[in-house]
Amino acid sequence: EESMKQLERGIQTGTLTFHFENLYMRKPGLSVACARLPENTDKNRYKDVLPYDVSRVVLQDQEDYINASHITVRSGVCLRYIAAQGPLPQTCTHFWQSVWEQHTHTIIMLTTLTERGRTKCHQYWPHPPEVRDYGYLRVSCHSEECNLAYVTRQFTLTHAQLGEERSVTHLQYVAWPDHGVPDDPSDFLLFITSVRERRTGDTPLMVHCSAGIGRTGVLITMETALSLLESGRPVFPLDIIRMLRDQRAMMIQTTCQFRFMCEAILRVYREREESIPQHHLQHC
Numbered sequence: 376e377e378s379m380k381q382l383e384r385g386i387q388t389g390t391l392t393f394h395f396e397n398l399y400m401r402k403p404g405l406s407v408a409c410a411r412l413p414e415n416t417d418k419n420r421y422k423d424v425l426p427y428d429v430s431r432v433v434l435q436d437q438e439d440y441i442n443a444s445h446i447t448v449r450s451g452v453c454l455r456y457i458a459a460q461g462p463l464p465q466t467c468t469h470f471w472q473s474v475w476e477q478h479t480h481t482i483i484m485l486t487t488l489t490e491r492g493r494t495k496c497h498q499y500w501p502h503p504p505e506v507r508d509y510g511y512l513r514v515s516c517h518s519e520e521c522n523l524a525y526v527t528r529q530f531t532l533t534h535a536q537l538g539e540e541r542s543v544t545h546l547q548y549v550a551w552p553d554h555g556v557p558d559d560p561s562d563f564l565l566f567i568t569s570v571r572e573r574r575t576g577d578t579p580l581m582v583h584c585s586a587g588i589g590r591t592g593v594l595i596t597m598e599t600a601l602s603l604l605e606s607g608r609p610v611f612p613l614d615i616i617r618m619l620r621d622q623r624a625m626m627i628q629t630t631c632q633f634r635f636m637c638e639a640i641l642r643v644y645r646e647r648e649e650s651i652p653q654h655h656l657q658h659c
């Protein structure tokens with residue numbers, strides 16, 4: 376595959392990381408006015424990580440702001456996401472409201488609550504078997520299962536006014552510090568596989584870390600690359616990242632994250648290549 380040869384060469388020679396470092400962080404000309412309104416400033420975890428007005432998730436309420444962006448990948452495959460910051464104590468209700476309104480059935484969390492003694496995300500869900508109310512939504516957590524690198528939780532959301540119930544799955548990857556890369560590429564690839572298994576229908580997956588750009592960007596790029604590989608299409612990571620940054624600024628934070636991701640894509644590609652010829656041999 377030509378794009379994979381380019382990728383391999385690009386990593387070896389360093390041209391890919393050079394181009395990555397020269398990509399724009401934000402799409403020029405897009406405003407972030409709503410995020411900067413005085414009534415919304417304390418809803419942003421980081422003053423420098425704000426959603427564009429055009430792609431922000433709008434809550435159906437008087438107070439319509441949340442630091443979250445719609446991300447749609449359209450390049451042969453169609454994948455929808457909401458990329459969000461880790462909720463703050465004062466934004467947990469907005470977070471659950473967006474889960475409900477956007478019909479999200481899976482939340483992917485890529486951070487722990489604290490890292491090196493600093494808060495990265497507020498615990499926005501109840502410990503099992505507790506139940507908690509977030510605005511009009513009652514959230515109960517009825518199971519928590521720990522894997523090597525991630526935790527799976529099952530929530531039930533009940534809408535107080537409508538009486539309607541929905542199940543939401545929570546997948547929390549716990550082996551990935553911010554500005555860093557996952558501890559183990561195989562664990563991470565397994566995690567992406569379980570994320571892919573959660574894809575049913577057309578509803579967006581909710582993805583968040585602390586700022587909702589670095590690790591969230593890596594996960595979205597990676598799932599996109601895998602689904603392109605699966606459908607036999609070429610993978611150009613820089614094009615994917617540019618497309619993501621046109622919808623949420625600064626997606627993928629560091630060169631290390633970028634390189635990690637490229638190497639993981641190559642690894643998946645090689646494993647697929649190795650399994651295909653063997654399969655043919657058995658038939659000869």
Ligand code: PTR
Binds near residue numbers: 397399403404
């Ligand atoms: N000049 C930057 C680059 O190409 O890397 C892109 C950029 C565009 C950076 C806008 C920042 C921008 O917005 P602000 O002035 O709000 O930081």
Ligand code: PTR
Binds near residue numbers: 588
């Ligand atoms: N200004 C913050 C900082 O650099 O610490 C913003 C920030 C925080 C950016 C975390 C990215 C972060 O990582 P992630 O998006 O993976 O949570």
